[in-house]
Amino acid sequence: ELKVEQNPLFLSMQEGKNYTIYCNYSTTSDRLYWYRQDPGKSLESLFVLLSNGAVKQEGRLMASLDTKARLSTLHITAAVHDLSATYFCAVDIWTSGSRLTFGEGTQLTVNP
Amino acid sequence: SAVISQKPSRDICQRGTSLTIQCQVDSQVTMMFWYRQQPGQSLTLIATANQGSEATYESGFVIDKFPISRPNLTFSTLTVSNMSPEDSSIYLCSVAGGTALTNTQYFGPGTRLTVL
Known part of the structure; x- marks a missing residue:
């Protein structure tokens, strides 16, 4: 069974700072997606990564x-x-680009 | 990209009833999917809706509870049957694989379901 883990799950940061969110997965895959979700909204596609080193x-x-x-x-x-x-x-x-397993999500708050 | 609409956008239903959610896409797509997002949680794939054949369900989801139709390449429905409060979630359809689409998977606005 494919497992996808993100960390951190919650991130509070100051404006102007840099930070990295990590996504680990347990099974071979050459296709990874990043989405953004605002409260009460659907998912917005950010990136599709299709190969090693992308x-x-x-x-x-x-x-x-x-x-x-x-x-x-x-x-x-x-x-x-x-x-x-x-x-x-x-x-x-799926190599056809379809059946997605999601990570838990990282809730990011950027403070002024 | 694809423009995806869902109806209804939200509903409040009584225990034991059923609700059918519609998903319409503005272009023909090969694959349509139904996901569930429980409150404060991530997304879980319910099933893949195949045009002209039965849907393919993920582990933990069954056709009797979540019957799906896919009559053509632009439309699908998901029914949540015999609802209980545990079914309160956001239900999202998504699409992939069409001439108007790139490699990504696009999501509809979601249907927010509350079961009392």
């Missing part, structure tokens, strides 16, 4: 994937309040 950046967020270590990271640079949300990683065990 790195993607959008604004203050950068995601990377190490399939050998079964680890993905979501790095936050110079955090701003608007980044406050819950972040989920999800791993796909």
Whole structure:
């Protein structure tokens, strides 16, 4: 059974600081997703990482994937309040890109 | 990307009743999925909705409790049957695999269900 673990589960940080969220998974997969969820809202797709060594950046967020270590990271640079949300990683065990197993989520709060 | 709508957006239901949730996509998609998100929790896949065949259910979910229809490439329904308070959750449909989509999986706005 595929397990996906995120840490930390709760993260409170100051604006302007950097931090990294980690996502470990237990079964071989070459496809990892990061999503953002605001309170009461659905999931917004942030990144899709499709191969070992993949790195993607959008604004203050950068995601990377190490399939050998079964680890993905979501790095936050110079955090701003608007980044406050819950972040989920999800791993796909189908090569067609579909059947997702989600991590527990990291609730991020960025304080002024 | 895909524009996904769900109906209803929220509902409050009585124990023992059933609710059917609709998911509509603005383009044809190969795969549609139904997830459950219990309060304060992560998402759990309920089933994969296959067009023209029966849905494929994940461990812990059965067709009698969560019957699914997928009549065409843009539409699916999930029914939550014989509801109990434990069924109170957000139910989300998602889609993947279509000419308008990239490699990612897109989620609908969700249906917030409360069972009394």
